[in-house]
Amino acid sequence: xxxxxxxxxxxxxxxxxxxxxxxxxxxxxxxxxxxxxxxxxxxxxxxxxxxxxxxxxxxxxxxxxxxxxxxxxxxxxxxxxxxxxxxxxxxxxxxxxxxxxxxxxxxxxxxxxxxxxxxxxxxxxxxxxxxxxxx
Amino acid sequence: xxxxxxxxxxxxxxxxxxxxxxxxxxxxxxxxxxxxxxxxxxxxxxxxxxxxxxxxxxxxxxxxxxxxxxxxxxxxxxxxxxxxxxxxxxxxxxxxxxxxxxxxxxxxxxxxxxxxxxxxxxxxxxxxxxxxxxx
Numbered sequence: 001x002x003x004x005x006x007x008x009x010x011x012x013x014x015x016x017x018x019x020x021x022x023x024x025x026x027x028x029x030x031x032x033x034x035x036x037x038x039x040x041x042x043x044x045x046x047x048x049x050x051x052x053x054x055x056x057x058x059x060x061x062x063x064x065x066x067x068x069x070x071x072x073x074x075x076x077x078x079x080x081x082x083x084x085x086x087x088x089x090x091x092x093x094x095x096x097x098x099x100x101x102x103x104x105x106x107x108x109x110x111x112x113x114x115x116x117x118x119x120x121x122x123x124x125x126x127x128x129x130x131x132x133x134x135x
Numbered sequence: 136x137x138x139x140x141x142x143x144x145x146x147x148x149x150x151x152x153x154x155x156x157x158x159x160x161x162x163x164x165x166x167x168x169x170x171x172x173x174x175x176x177x178x179x180x181x182x183x184x185x186x187x188x189x190x191x192x193x194x195x196x197x198x199x200x201x202x203x204x205x206x207x208x209x210x211x212x213x214x215x216x217x218x219x220x221x222x223x224x225x226x227x228x229x230x231x232x233x234x235x236x237x238x239x240x241x242x243x244x245x246x247x248x249x250x251x252x253x254x255x256x257x258x259x260x261x262x263x264x265x266x267x268x269x270x
Contacts, residue, residue: 003164004164004165004185004186006185006186006187007142007145007185007188010145010216012259012261013259014259020258020259023257023258024258026233027230027235027257028230028235028253028258029136029137029138029139029226029229030139050139050142051139051141051142051187051188052186052187052188053141053186053187055142057259075260076261077259078213078216078261081145081213083185091164094164095162095163098161100162100163118163120212123155123158123163124148124155124158124192124212125211126147126211126213
C-alpha cells in the first residue's frame with residue numbers, strides 16, 4: 001500500500017485574506033510565507049507554515065466557482081485537509097479499486113505537485129485532497 | 136511571543152468510530168493508534184497518526200453534549216484544528232490581551248496535557264484548540 005506521509009495543509013475558506021491575516025498573524029502569532037493566485041482553482045491562497053504542515057487561507061476570486069458557492073452556503077471555516085502521499089497515481093488506483101468515491105479519478109498536474117480530491121461522502125463528510133510533491 | 140510548534144491534530148466528528156475506521160484504515164490506509172474515552176468531553180476519540188500530527192475521530196458519548204448538538208446540526212465533518220504550543224498559559228494571556236474571544240480563559244489540565252479553545256468567531260469560523268504537552 002502507498003504511504004501517506006503527513007498532513008500537507010489544512011485549508012480554510014475566507015472572504016478576505018488580508019482581513020483574516022489580522023487574526024492568524026497579529027493575534028495567533030503564525031507567520032505568512034506567501035500569497036499565490038491559483039487560476040485553475042479560482043482562488044488566492046495564503047500559505048502559513050505551522051511545524052511540518054501549513055494552514056492555507058483560501059479566498060475565492062470569482063463568484064461562480066464551487067468554492068464561492070461553498071462560502072455562501074456554509075460560511076467561512078475549514079474547507080479541506082490535504083495529505084501528502086509518495087505516489088498519487090498508485091494511491092488513486094488503490095482507492096478506485098476499493099470503491100472509494102473520488103472527485104478526480106486522475107491527478108491534476110501543476111508545477112511542483114500533482115493533486116486530486118476524494119469525495120466528502122467517502123470519509124465522514126471531510127473533503128480530502130491528496131498531494132504529491134514533484135519538485 | 137510564544138511559539139506554535141505544529142498542528143497536533145485535526146478532529147473529525149463522527150457518528151460511529153468503528154464504522155468510520157473502514158474508510159480511514161481499510162480504504163485510505165492510515166493506522167489507528169488507540170481509542171480513548173474522554174469523559175470530560177463526553178466523547179470517545181480514535182487517535183490516528185499522520186506524519187508528525189494526528190487525525191482524531193471524535194464520537195459523542197452522550198446525546199446532550201455540545202459535540203452531539205454540533206453533529207446533529209452540521210453532520211459529520213471537520214470539527215476543530217489543534218495547535219501545539221510551548222506555553223499555553225502565556226499564549227492565553229497574549230490572546231486575551233489582544234482581545235481574542237476565548238472559550239476557555241484558563242487551560243483545562245488533563246493527564247499529560249493542558250488544553251483550551253479559542254472561539255470560532257475569532258478566526259474565520261474555525262474552532263481552534265491549543266495544546267501543551269506536559270509529560
